[in-house]
Amino acid sequence: MQPNRVQWDPSFTVGNDTIDEQHRQILAQCNLLADLCAVDGGNSSADPEFKAAYDRLMTLAREHFAAEEALLVAGAHADLEDYRHACEEYDYLAAEIATAENFDKIELQCFVALWWIGHILDDAKRMRAA
Numbered sequence: 001m002q003p004n005r006v007q008w009d010p011s012f013t014v015g016n017d018t019i020d021e022q023h024r025q026i027l028a029q030c031n032l033l034a035d036l037c038a039v040d041g042g043n044s045s046a047d048p049e050f051k052a053a054y055d056r057l058m059t060l061a062r063e064h065f066a067a068e069e070a071l072l073v074a075g076a077h078a079d080l081e082d083y084r085h086a087c088e089e090y091d092y093l094a095a096e097i098a099t100a101e102n103f104d105k106i107e108l109q110c111f112v113a114l115w116w117i118g119h120i121l122d123d124a125k126r127m128r129a130a
Contacts, residue, residue: 001106001107001110002106003033003034003035003037003038003106003109003110003113004030004034004109004110004113004114005030005031005034005113006027006030006031006113006116006117007027008023008024008027011121011124012120012121012124013124014120014123014124016071018067019064019067019068019071019123022060022063022064022067022068023064023116023120023123025060026057026060026061026064026116027113027116027120029053029056029057029060030057030109030112030113030116031113032053033050033053033054033057033105033108033109033112033113034109034113036049036050036053036105036109037050037105037106037109047105050100050105051100054100054108054112057094057112058091058094058095061090061091061094062091065087065091068083068123069083069084069087086119090115090119093111093115094111094112094115098111098112
């Protein structure tokens with residue numbers, strides 16, 4: 001298994017500068033995690049630098065979810081509860097299940113990179129439709 005690097009693509013743009021910048025930062029953090037997988041072949045999740053980068057990703061995610069939710073509330077989006085559920089599910093999975101205790105670095109990196117690509121593409125559809 002190889003780390004999943006993700007480059008920004010214009011199709012990811014949601015039309016909100018703040019959200020787009022947060023998405024870029026999150027993808028950059030996913031790519032940093034991919035770089036850190038090379039330290040020991042990605043097998044040991046006990047790497048303190050990887051843990052710090054993963055924790056930073058979790059902080060960015062929570063900040064992003066709060067900003068995005070505020071926009072959805074202001075726009076009275078019908079799928080607000082579904083959005084909240086998806087964010088809570090990610091937070092639970094990334095904090096409780098997909099952890100360094102349960103998975104190696106490459107598995108963790110692939111999980112978050114793939115999850116964020118799906119989220120960003122979903123946001124692009126949702127926010128462009130508004």
